Amino acid sequence: MRCPFCSSEDSKVVDSRSTEDNLAIRRRRECLSCNKRYTTYEKIEEMPILVIKRGQHREFFNREKLIRGIVTACQKRPVTRAIIEDIANDIEKSLNNKMMVEIKSEELGEMVLEKLKYIDEVAYVRFASVYRQFDDIDTFIQEIDKLRNLK
Template identity: 65%
Template sequence: MKCPFCAFPESKVIDSRAIEDNSAIRRRRECLSCGKRYTTFEKVEDIPILVIKKDDSRENFDKNKIIVGLIRACQKRPVSRSQIEDIANDIERTISNRMISEISSGEIGEMVMDRLKDVDEVAYVRFASVYRQFKDINTFLEEIKNLMGSDPTKDVKSKKSKDSGSVG
């Protein structure tokens, strides 16, 4: 870092402090040549991640789009705002940790569904119905079968046969 007064390339750090939101570090420096003091800021460089949409267009990754989709899917469900934000933050962190510059919207959708499945199954089905664009009731039933890991009518039939077979 060159001194802004004399352009000498060396300085010593007098004080370092994190900025309020911990997004950067503020450093007070003193030039080793002229002795004048100045302030620098150090922050991690964000590399923008592009999302490849279904039509092959690209746009910047926006965590808020994930939050909006989750809020819609979780409407009138017992899912808190902090749970929704935790899912979105986890997805953003996962994508950033991959050190990639592009990701498909489909991959992001799958990440959302994987996490939503563990939080609320009704919200999961709602999100999946929009994300996978269910064409008819059979597609919807297939997704529910996959969620349950078996035929959903199987559990109902087995309960009825147990109830009718036992005499109290």
């Protein structure tokens, strides 16, 4: 880290703590050349994730859009907002941990279905009906049969 006063690259960390929002680490440094102190912040570099839609166009991953889709599937079901937030957090963390820069919307939908399968079967079928674009009642029945076979 280069000192903003004398441009020396030699410094020591005097104090280190998380910021209030826990999204960065605040470090208080002291230059070993001029003895002046300065503050630096360290945070994770976020790489934007692109979602490849069915028409092959791309759009930025939107966490709020993901949550809206899950909320819609969970309407009038005993699924709390905290559970929905946890699903979104798990999916987003998984994408970031895999260092993914692009994901197909189909894969994203499958990740949501995998979570909903164990949380609420009705929400699972609702989400699947929109995501998989069910055309008729037979497709609904096939999906429900798949869900039954998992038990």
